[in-house]
Amino acid sequence: MAQLTTENLIDIRRHLHAHPELAMHEFETHQYLLAVIKGVNQQYLEIREVPDLPTALLVYIHGSDPKRTIGYRTDIDALPVTEKTGLPFASKTPGVMHACGHDIHMTVALGVLSWFSEHQPKDNMVFFFQPAEESQNGGKVAYEQGVFAGKWRPDEFYGLHDNPNLPAGAIGCRMGTLFAGTTEVNVDLIGKSGHAAYPQDANDMVVAAAQFINQVQTIVSRSVNPIEGGVITFGKLDAGTIRNVIAGQARIEGTIRGLTQKMIEHIVDRLKQVANGVATSYGATVNIAFNQGGYLPVENNDELTKRFINFAKQDPQTQFIETQPAMTGEDFGYLLSKIPGTMFWLGVEDDSALHAATLNPKESSIPKGVNSIVRFLEFRQGESVL
The missing domain is CATH 3.30.70.360 (Alpha-Beta Plaits)
Structure with a gap:
């Protein structure tokens, strides 16, 4: 398969949305992600499964002239919420829904991974498809199991969370704490x-x-x-x-x-x-x-976040919005306490709040998010696109 198109990504998102699974039970999600990843160019890729954390999935992309390893994390679990959107691709699992938008998170990550599978990055990259963000602190579990040892340990980590209060495709971030x-x-x-x-x-x-x-x-x-x-x-x-x-x-x-x-x-x-x-x-x-488990404050690294924000403000293809800290929790905070990095918002423009049974993110946010993230990661590797 060639690089994933916007049409491919929308189909992927709808499949993921229709088949949500709760923390540490994301077995079907894992298999679907694995199939999609195996369908893109494998020339630079190395896929890793984790026997002690069986729903987790990691992908290593070998850089052409690596100076660092850049990590990108997405969460894959859903919430015990009965969906009330009435969408044709609504959840087929009674009482379970991607009410926090992790289907969007995964789809964007696959879009970014697909791009770099066709356009070899200079730096090495590690994509982490993480189970159990909503409960059971999957990030902490993975870290304590030594998942990020050796070449699999990023020098810097990035991840997003969708935000229905921001315009579709907009990028939001701030220096310091993003989530409580x-x-x-x-x-x-x-x-x-x-x-x-x-x-x-x-x-x-x-x-x-x-x-x-x-x-x-x-x-x-x-x-x-x-x-x-x-x-x-x-x-x-x-x-x-x-x-x-x-x-x-x-x-x-x-x-x-x-x-x-x-x-x-x-x-x-x-x-x-x-x-x-x-x-x-x-x-x-x-x-x-x-x-507390792994739900530490999401405290963005000063140097990396300043670089990220400066890029987003100057990039003509990115709509950047500086945001206020939120009192919601995210277990990416644990990983950022161990590995420097930045979490940011992706706007999905919806009247419903996160965790609501009626959450319906705008799918136009997906290609815009992929584009902004790819452009930043290329810029980060010294390939300025400004």
Whole structure:
């Protein structure tokens, strides 16, 4: 097969959209990607599968005069969302949808890979088709398994995320943090249950949980620099079994968001202090647990990001928009904590938000995104196209 055309890419995107799979179960997706990649020019390519991470896929492109290895990552998993777009190529998998646009991500990556399969790059390139971005932090798992050892370790890493708030095909980026880091928090409060008519003989964890939640609200408003920002959201509270029995236990589940790892750690410390205070005040046992996994802040490398932004601003074929940081999470942050790189937005122009059941990205963003990324990567390798 020759280089993938725009028509090919649209067909690929629609197939991927119709066949979404959840984290670590992207087996059909893996096989489809493998078939597409095997269909392009193999002269410079080396394909690698990972037995311990079976849905992952890597492709190495041998450069003609390499000075570095440039990495490009795309995520491949979907979300447990029931699609409501009514599209003819809507998800055929009940309760699963590419509601975050990873079908767009994969298609753009295939378009870029296809270009360089026909136009050998000067530098070596590694394409990483990553499972489990939405959950189970596939990037961290791959890194810890040593996937990026030896020649497979990029000197710099790039990746995109689609953005329905930007015009189709526009490139958005910023210096510093693009996405927040996220940490799950679970709080278990243990007291003593009893009859509703005899509160003096019980230890009410509904009251203790209410006080804990109220006190936590002051962390961001009074313990965080307003110009730095942070978020604590408790989305779930379970306590009690019936109206006339005092609850002896309560469980609160939530999430922390911060634009730097330092901010996340500060909020974690304050939450522990509040938990200790509530435990003392209410004579309760309060157990608090945190899980960040690979969802570190996506902190773009200064030097590489400055080069990327300067190129995008000057390139006549790229519409560049400087964006603000987002409090959404992305596990590419873990890889960027180990390997310098840049994450950027690709505009897909839609009225629906990411993760919505009605998300319908504009497909015109695909060829525009491929073109801008190819032009940057060629520029990065000393082949200026300006």
